[in-house]
Amino acid sequence: MKAAIPKPTVHDLAREAGVSLATVDRVLNERPGVREKTVARVKAAVERIGYVRDTHAANLARRRQYRFAIVLPEGPNQFVDTLRSAVQEASGAQFAERALVEMIPIPSHDPHAVARTLNGLNTARLDGVAIMAPETPQVRDAVDRLKDEGLAVVALVSDLPSSARDFFVGINSFAAGRTAAVLMGRFLRGLTGHILVVTNTMQARDSIERRFGFDAVMADEFPALEVLPSIESHDDPERMRRCVREALASYGDIRGIYSMGSGNTPLLEALRGAGDLEGRVVIAHEMTPVTRQALLDGEVDAVITQNVGHLVRSALRVLRARCDGVEIFEPQERIRIDIVIRENLT
Amino acid sequence: MKAAIPKPTVHDLAREAGVSLATVDRVLNERPGVREKTVARVKAAVERIGYVRDTHAANLARRRQYRFAIVLPEGPNQFVDTLRSAVQEASGAQFAERALVEMIPIPSHDPHAVARTLNGLNTARLDGVAIMAPETPQVRDAVDRLKDEGLAVVALVSDLPSSARDFFVGINSFAAGRTAAVLMGRFLRGLTGHILVVTNTMQARDSIERRFGFDAVMADEFPALEVLPSIESHDDPERMRRCVREALASYGDIRGIYSMGSGNTPLLEALRGAGDLEGRVVIAHEMTPVTRQALLDGEVDAVITQNVGHLVRSALRVLRARCDGVEIFEPQERIRIDIVIRENLT
């Protein structure tokens, strides 16, 4: 019931480097007051004996508590709701891992309000922030400020590439759009007609990129299918229903519907009224209770999504790694573009 | 830079329960010598103040080293190779988390040899085992014995449902087969013809189940496509090439090829020789360097797979949780059936 080679400790390190424990500690924690030469000697010893610091013991000793905030758009949104519950779930487990996770809602559509919220964060009481917000100059500046104050920052779901964020946890929207297009085109093999594209708003970066990827593939590989201009509901269910009905009426040959954003409920309502057309294919984004049920009912053929559980756990792992100054393990943090049909709905 | 509500410790627990630290310790670690009533009192206090034991501190104190073995089939197999490297990758990180992970090869096709290896494991030097092996009575008995000896046991990739294994980390093969069928049928929309099914051996439980799921969906939803009996290569590349060529020659209308197991290299070689048929669709299982390249080259249309990184990390997490007597967080351990096409190949 024992055995196992014991891992080298700071004591072994000190002996190996021929210095005292205090010096080892100063080197490991990058405290001042150690000569270059000594630092090198200790680091060499680290390599030699393969010392790895015991993070748990270290956290215990320094009574570390990670304090993270997750900034999410407020207001009713199916996808954000699933994200929120994923955060809830995760923060229970995180609590045991000495992390406190706080959710902070932001008004979705006002860049200034978003920036104000970010700037209002009490950086002294936080170690890291995960942010899901559309990229604007105000947000970029706010993120840079957070970084300046020494926080770890990750962009969640939607990237903030021009900012100083440490990492992006989410999927590539172009690729997501391309994936949707291939499924759409292949499911409609041999047919000619129009594709309807609906979204909440084309202002959002995601929508633009998805559409871009979608169009590129459709034009290239499925020229028999013509993609119509995007219908935007602007968060108005009635408008969504009306526009979809109108489009179905004006074009007799709408073979496929690509739903790039939220608003799936009114979309499906509008479709229920319409008769079935041969091979009609509906592809939507993001797994939510609505799209899940629609998959089961055969009203949606495929959902392109990202696992919210992974999203949240990954964001928290990355924040933690940043705080510890540890390398992240990239393959684990790469969020996949999930294709979900009824049969692989777990 | 401080604040944060301190988590309750054993001391708080002892005070709350009105007992001594020693008693708290005895209760928490299920040591004998405590009256039922006192145990209940402590447990009530745990609930009341929401005490959660600090696993890291506990592991530190007991100088815990988890010793895990991962039992994998030996011999050349693309999928197992990717699994092996995933284990390699993971065990580096695990080392820092006080776990030693050892890989143990087993002769793939001899149930007795498998059982012999399992029975030969030094259970005194192990805390848990993850096993990828076909289910046989011998293996079942060996697993039960390991459980009797107090080890945590998880079945990896292929379930051992009749054994006493703690958990299964992998995907449902029926569902995987169904998923392949839906893609096959939909990609071949409107076409009539035959589907070729190839595998290494139909002895394997996986193959049987995949085929079962595949057939069910094809018969139900795509009656225009007729599925041929499985071609088995029995690990012989030449045989695979020959049989595939023969099949392609005998049937002029083979629209799709479903590769249920390994042997993708010779399959693809055989296909390269044959001319293109309208809409020909190839669907394979398991992401390996071969299938990945084939996706990129357009030789394979979709791959049904499971993420080996998740597989391994999940198995190790479950083993660890079992050893700690802690509940596992199910949603995180549920392995998804991934559908990969060129566009969502990350």
Place this chain on the structure above:
DNA sequence: GTGCACCTGAGGTACGTCAATCAAAACCGG
């Protein structure tokens, strides 16, 4: 009411690391 088994309390050491103090040693310019 005595003996004995069984419970419980008090206290200590350890785990690997952090953080702090104080004293000793090495270094350096003049």
Place this chain on the structure above:
DNA sequence: CCGGTTTTGATTGACGTACCTCAGGTGCAC
């Protein structure tokens, strides 16, 4: 080689838990 500065060493007490010992307490059976 002096005095001051910079580097180092030795030591100590946490952190939250495990595990051990020893002493004292309780209750039960006879």
